[in-house]
Amino acid sequence: MQDIANKLNISKNAVSQALTGKPGVSEATRKLIFQVAEELGYHYPSKKRTRLNGYKNIGLIASDYAFSQKSFFGEIYLSIEKEILKRGMNLVIQSIDEAAKEQLLLPSFIENNQMDGLLILSHINTEYIQKVISTEIPTVLIDHHHPAIRADCILTNNRFGAYTSVQHLIGLNHKEIGFVGNISFSPSYQERLEGYNMALSDHGINANEDFILKNAREEEDFLYNWLEQIPGQPTAWFCVNDGLGFLMKTCLQKMGKKIPQDVSICSFDNGQLSRMAQITSMDIDLQYYGKKAVEQLCWRMENRNEPFIEILLPSELIKRESTSVLQKRTYEENKNGLEKEIYGLD
Structure with missing residues (x-):
């Protein structure tokens, strides 16, 4: 060409x-x-000739980083593969490295218009995604969106998930609740900060800016040094992902804090780290994520002129040891207070 x-x-x-x-x-x-x-x-090659065995071809692209996150995006990918095969279609996969991303180099199967539909897993960059969409191949984004990108998106309801997590901490009588995340890394993390603020506001709690870290790095030394220099300490933390939740628990324990007797922790994603460290976390149904993405792409291939759609998938709070002891203690305190009221006990 x-x-x-x-x-x-x-x-x-x-x-x-x-x-x-x-x-x-x-x-x-x-x-x-x-x-x-x-x-x-x-x-x-015409589109008709490039179809393998007469079936539709679906392309899946993601950055090297996204494909390396096997415990999260890997599960979504496996679900996509399963759903594609179940529908009798072919899946073609390509990782987008830094050079291709910076030079806006599309995979040959996209450049040559050999795909009937495309799935983009997580973030690459806005300019690159816009170039993909300019090919006019029906495209669905998974776990990413941006105002400048005109395509269907399958997303976690991050605001409501974060709201649920922080509300759980408030229900344990926490008033000083910190936030840790890198909101510039992903729109998901920005939305989780918004959910955190919404929960505090709805319960009449003013956010303490000293306890909000918006540029966190998933490095133990970075987090430990930041924790040591902030004035005072909250009694609970909401972390935007399990990696930060795991590091938060490690750093607090190094500082002599007991979890959850002294400090409670909630994180997001319910991955291997939160399960291993017994951290309360928001669970995302990754199998459903992949299935819904394929379902939406098939719909889009048949309805090209319909308005673009953002589909928000719910998350579920999984309670573990990082909050459970305080919850039990609060229950006992409430129970004792009720007994005093009824029986006049001192």
């Missing part, structure tokens, strides 16, 4: 539009492009 573009002094995108039968080029230019393609011995 670049050879044809160079010979005619036009853009490669115009060549692609002509060869795939898309609008955007004049009929005269289209005929000229096909003429030059034939002269150069170039045969553009």
